[in-house]
Amino acid sequence: PHTAPRSETQYKQFFQKYPYLREEVNPNCGRIDLPVSPVCNIQCHFCKRGLNKEQNQSNSVILRPDQAFRVLDDALALWPEIITVGIAGPGDTLASPHALETFRLVHSKYPKLGKCLNTNGLLLREKAEALAEAGVNMISVNMNAVNVGILAQICSYVLHDNKYMTGEIAARWLILAQVAGIRATADLGMAVKINTVLIPGVNDHHISEVAKVAAQVGARFMNIMPLVPQHKFSDRRSPTDQELNAAKMAAERYLPCCCHSSTPGGMLKTSG
Numbered sequence: 001p002h003t004a005p006r007s008e009t010q011y012k013q014f015f016q017k018y019p020y021l022r023e024e025v026n027p028n029c030g031r032i033d034l035p036v037s038p039v040c041n042i043q044c045h046f047c048k049r050g051l052n053k054e055q056n057q058s059n060s061v062i063l064r065p066d067q068a069f070r071v072l073d074d075a076l077a078l079w080p081e082i083i084t085v086g087i088a089g090p091g092d093t094l095a096s097p098h099a100l101e102t103f104r105l106v107h108s109k110y111p112k113l114g115k116c117l118n119t120n121g122l123l124l125r126e127k128a129e130a131l132a133e134a135g136v137n138m139i140s141v142n143m144n145a146v147n148v149g150i151l152a153q154i155c156s157y158v159l160h161d162n163k164y165m166t167g168e169i170a171a172r173w174l175i176l177a178q179v180a181g182i183r184a185t186a187d188l189g190m191a192v193k194i195n196t197v198l199i200p201g202v203n204d205h206h207i208s209e210v211a212k213v214a215a216q217v218g219a220r221f222m223n224i225m226p227l228v229p230q231h232k233f234s235d236r237r238s239p240t241d242q243e244l245n246a247a248k249m250a251a252e253r254y255l256p257c258c259c260h261s262s263t264p265g266g267m268l269k270t271s272g
């Protein structure tokens with residue numbers, strides 16, 4: 001079983017084992033994010049990716065894996081204190097092969113760098129072994145609900161294997177994929193963190209359930225982010241500081257929180 005650290009001593013041991021997790025707690029630590037993932041396979045109501053309608057593709061700056069690798073080389077020459085490479089978007093990192101390709105290149109030259117991948121989790125189970133082989137040692141999963149009725153209010157569609165799903169069918173598919181993906185990557189020794197966007201009136205009374213389920217299947221940390229009202233949620237409001245604190249306290253019954261209250265809702269991404 002994967003147990004989240006609870007005491008000071010357990011935290012110390014945990015960070016000795018996963019030193020690259022420190023920058024999740026201290027964003028000033030050395031980390032570089034490489035924007036290599038152009039597309040997404042789901043649509044969250046709060047995410048405005050600036051889609052190219054033909055390809056469901058983000059218009060943000062995207063690097064090819066070889067370009068990203070050269071950027072990392074140059075960055076390490078200038079800032080040797082970088083200890084972690086992250087890939088978080090701007091689309092989903094597993095919806096195209098670019099993130100895996102980039103991590104393979106990075107791992108072949110820099111096996112000791114921490115490697116973090118952020119994903120919505122739809123393809124996490126099927127890519128788990130490939131991620132481990134590419135040296136990925138930390139996964140962040142965007143998990144906003146574990147109840148199909150609630151998730152159906154947050155996610156408008158899921159696209160998997162040429163199947164386009166909406167409503168509760170899409171929500172059920174995504175939750176089951178996330179749970180299987182968290183379990184598989186945790187079993188392979190990766191540290192799994194959950195990112196949850198707090199959306200007043202939608203999932204604010206559901207945060208402890210998300211933390212509970214995530215902890216049960218192997219997650220070690222949770223990050224609760226305030227909604228930034230945009231796209232289909234542009235008429236909703238951000239949570240107050242009190243609401244964020246209440247959500248954090250509810251979650252911490254099951255998972256330690258490393259809340260970045262200034263991080264915008266949506267994926268923790270480098271661009272887009």
Ligand code: SF4
Nearest residue numbers: 040043044047120267
């Ligand atoms: Fe995709 Fe992430 Fe945007 Fe959701 S927030 S639609 S998972 S890119």
